[in-house]
Amino acid sequence: MQHAAEIVVQRLTKDYGRFRAVDNISFEVARGSVVGFLGPNGAGKTTTIRMLTCYMPPSSGQARVAGFDVFGQSLQVRQNIGYLPENTPLYPEMRVEEYLDYRGKLRGINRTARRQRIADVAQRCWLTDRLRWLVGKLSKGYRQRLGIADALLHNPPVLVLDEPTVGLDPSQIREARKLIAELAGRHTVLLSTHILSEVELVCQRVIIIGRGKILAQGTPDELKQQCARAGAAGARLLVEVRGPSDQVLSAVKALPGVEKVQVLTDGPVQSLAVMGRLDAQLREQIAALVVQRGWALREMRVGGATLEEYFVQITDPGTSQAAA
Amino acid sequence: MSRIIAVAGRELKSLFYSPVAYIVLVLYLLFVGLLFSMLVFIPGELANPQPMFEWNHLILIFIVPFITMSLLSEEYRSGRIEVLRTSPLAELEIILGKFLGAMGFYCVVIASSVVFVLTLVAFGRPDFHPIFTSYLGLLLMGSMMVAIGVFFSALSEHQILAAMSTCVTLVTLGILVGFVRQLVPTAWFAATQIRHVLGYMAIEPHMANFARGVVDTQNIVYFLTGTGLFLFLTYVVLESRRWR
Incomplete structure (x- = not known):
């Protein structure tokens, strides 16, 4: 046997x-x-x-x-x-x-x-x-x-x-x-x-x-x-915008439903990682905001769940308690 | 058994790959040659190689540590010990393999002194009986010395440290104990007993018997228990390292 x-x-x-x-x-x-x-x-x-x-x-x-x-x-x-x-x-x-x-x-x-x-x-x-x-x-x-x-x-x-x-x-x-x-x-x-x-x-x-x-x-x-499920409570968007850097950041932060904004690259063109509630329709809001202010939206996509992110998330001492 | 031979064979080969082996051989021949030319090869005297064998241990004390120093310490340092210990090998097979490999090289070293015996045969008629017993004595003494070397090699991952501690131990047993024995004052409590014990511990009197042509069980037991003791201690060290 x-x-x-x-x-x-x-x-x-x-x-x-x-x-x-x-x-x-x-x-x-x-x-x-x-x-x-x-x-x-x-x-x-x-x-x-x-x-x-x-x-x-x-x-x-x-x-x-x-x-x-x-x-x-x-x-x-x-x-x-x-x-x-x-x-x-x-x-x-x-x-x-x-x-x-x-x-x-x-x-x-x-x-x-x-x-x-x-x-x-x-x-x-x-x-x-x-x-x-x-x-x-x-x-x-x-x-x-x-x-x-x-x-x-x-x-x-x-x-x-x-x-x-x-x-x-x-x-x-x-x-x-x-x-x-x-x-x-x-x-x-x-x-x-x-x-x-x-x-x-x-x-x-x-x-x-x-x-x-x-x-x-x-x-x-x-x-x-x-x-993906662990991240379901909050969606993650990667946004690239051409516009005045301080204004872009503060305006995106001020949108309803946005919880955290991380600046990935700064300068005339900024890329931001935006975390927020899933039901907040963040993409629509950001698109509207950019158009309204006359900035240029160069890229916007939903950050996919890679094993890498999961790995970092659960092995990071700060967050591991929740994940384990 | 075949595994022990595999380990021993590899060890022996690897000793010959290293320059240390040849330096050791040359030094040994040089110093035995000195003994030979100063004490044995004297025109008009009897063709008696006894002094050459009687004082051989004084050379070997400084030779053996170089043969044994890397046996286990190099395995620790390089991490190969992990490969070795996760192979289907018992601890005893590793130890005996290493021991026999070093003994193989030791035999090559002492066998090289045959050239002096041959020189003696060419010019005189030496008695062969003490020559045979001398080589038997050298073999037994070597097994104890090598076992001591294996033990210290198992203790440290630095081969220099292993060589030095082996050397110190061999100098103690081969030279110091003999001196201390002479220094014990007669007035001391149990002075004769202390002298007796120290005399039994020293290498020299045991080897002297073999060099004279005497094969005494006491001397054989001395070298064999020494070998067994240090190989057993090596086993204890290897076993305890696993639990750290």
Whole structure:
């Protein structure tokens, strides 16, 4: 009897002395899915991942990876997990092939299978032309690929990647994402990152964590809807007007239903973010105002709910209480 | 077992990739060569290599820390310890692998002194029995020294610190304890017992027996318990680091 969830985390907590890095979090990751583990730096992502990969034991709570308990069956968990730590630590004096061979030995893969697996992961991670290179001579992008190749070497059901795209250039990031997207279905992937667009592109589900707590989880679309709903009490308009700056600002502020006006760029042409009540018919009012004063309306649009805004909104200490 | 060999093999190779290994080898040969030319290779005397082996530990005290300093401290510093400890490897496999890798290199170092034995054979007829027991002694002594090095390497992420603390410990056991033993005043309470204990702690008398051609269980037990003790302490350190 196998569980449909490959990673099950129940009330996991980690204390460093008096500092609680991870606070009573619970979540599940379904088999074959790519889940983004999102949070600002210092939110507890790496700590959670380190507990899941058996690098450190939890202070309390439970976690099961591939059906094994991370505390009681640590060896089995480690056998079923492929892990890419932050910053991809490697041995610079070894050759790529040699390193993969060594890692295969550590996982108890026999010689023939090892050769096959190395050729396979090298191909999947576009490393074939670098197998004879010294690891220390590889560029950051290739080092990252080598790290992912290492994580894939024993064909583990679960992959845990800690910030796999940090320090890569844009084209390398795109390649890395392509690779990760390809892994979906064959592996269960937990991907930690603080880059939002990455999550929107490759992840089926997102778990947002901040100050050790889970703030939200769901599909990227669900989160966007939540964000839109959270913002439903107030509409957000982006307005660009050509006119005398002090007058424009005060006039817009004076409109009924306007709650807050934020100046995005100042000058002869101003762009403003206007927050106000949804029922106040702000767009009509602003249009009428501009026409009446003889200014020029250059642009007006409703600010869409992006995951980015939601993220900032719920991880920001000031507003998070309401969102959580 | 195959995992231990994999770790040990990697460690041994990586020691040879670093310039430290060659410097260590050259220095060792240089100083053993000095011992050899000053105390052993004397025309008209018996072809007796005993002094060369008896004082070998004085050189190795300063050689072993360089072999062992990076074993674990470099893994901490680079973050590779995380890769290692999230691999399906038991703590003991990591420690034994590192230990055996360093021992492999240590064996290469002491084996290089065979050139002096061969020189002796070319010019005289040395007794081979004490030479064999001397190498056995060097091997056992080395295992304790390397275990001490592994332990200090597990304590710090700075390899210089690891090398220095290993060196201090080895100097204490290899030289200082012997001196202090001589200094214990006879008038002290239980002076003979204290001297006895200190004499047992020092490396030198244990190695001297092997150099003379005597294989005594007491000496073997001394080196093996030393090895076991420090490898166990390393295990304790590694295990406790997880909980921090």
